Every structure is written in structure tokens, then in C-alpha cells.
Amino acid sequence: DAGITQSPRYKITETGRQVTLMCHQTWSHSYMFWYRQDLGHGLRLIYYSAAADITDKGEVPDGYVVSRSKTENFPLTLESATRSQTSVYFCASSAGSGSTQYFGPGTRLTVL
Template identity: 95%
Template sequence: DAGITQSPRYKITETGRQVTLMCHQTWSHSYMFWYRQDLGHGLRLIYYSAAADITDKGEVPDGYVVSRSKTENFPLTLESATRSQTSVYFCASSLAGGNEQFFGPGTRLTVL
């Protein structure tokens, strides 16, 4: 009963590098989400997906790319990391739109 997992849990990278954060859920939930959490801003939606091969932008999508080829996976890629992308990233899933969301444990990313 793994639920929703994220990897890595911690990542340090340098400006300009590409980084991919992984998210995996075992419930076959249709919806998956990526958020970032920063002091003073709370949780902000980056991208979400309503089903495999369907993705849409959230509030802060610039500098990020997502894909969803399988229902259970929703990777988030920072194509060229910047210091402003230093944050804690949370993945979440929900059975259907508007339902409760189940969050992963988070990935703490530091961009030097």
C-alpha cells in the first residue's frame, strides 16, 4: 500500500542543469497535480493532469515541463534550473476532479 511516492526526497543541483522530479501513485487516480511551496506564498499549482496524455498549466508553469504517458506516473522536469526554483515540491492525486487530494511526502530542491 505505497500510495503516492516522490523521488528524490532531496536534491541539490546547479543553475542551468536539467532536473526531473518523479511522482508515482498506486491508486489509479485520474487526476495528478504538482505544487511548489515557498515561505510567504503557500502552495501554488504548477501543472495538473486530468488523465494520461492530458495536462494543463496551473498558476506558475514557467520553467517547468510535465508529461503523463501512464496514469500512475507524473514527472516534473525543470529544463534549466534557476535559483528561484529552489522550493519544496509536492505531488498530489485525486480520484476525480474536485475530490480530496492525496499528497506525497515532497521533494526539497535546492538550486545553487
């Protein structure tokens, strides 16, 4: 039972490069979410998706792009990485309607 996985777990990139973080869940949850965690800010929602082909912005969407062509996958792309996007990124999924969100293990991204 894999649950929810993220890849890569660690990534170092340079300013201006494109980076894609992957998220995969095996529960067939309809909802998926991307958060970033920064010291002093807790977790902040970047984007979320209520179903395949339905996505919406969260609190801090600037500089990020998402897609959801399949229910189980929800990739997050940084089109032109900036140092301010150095963070730990968490993916989560839920069945919706107030259900608990379950989190992946996180990806630590460093932008040099």
C-alpha cells in the same frame, strides 16, 4: 499500500542543469498535480493532469515541463534550473469530481 511517492526526497543541483522530479501513485487516480511551496506563498499549482496524455498549466508553470504517458506517473522537469526554483515540490493525486487530493511526501530542491 504505497499510496503516492516522490523521488528524490532531496536534491541539490546547479543553475542551468536539467532536473526531473518523479511522482508515482498506486491508486489509479485520474488526476495528478504538482505544487511548489515557498515561504509566504503557501502552495501554488504548477501543472496538473486530468488523465494520461492530458496536462494543463496551473498558476506558476514557467520553467517547468510535465508529461503523463502512464496514469500512475507524473514527472516534473526543470529544463534549465534557476535559483528561483529552489523550493519544496509536492505531488498530489485525486479521483477527480471534487474528490480529496492526497499528497506525496515532498521533494526539497536546492538550486545553487
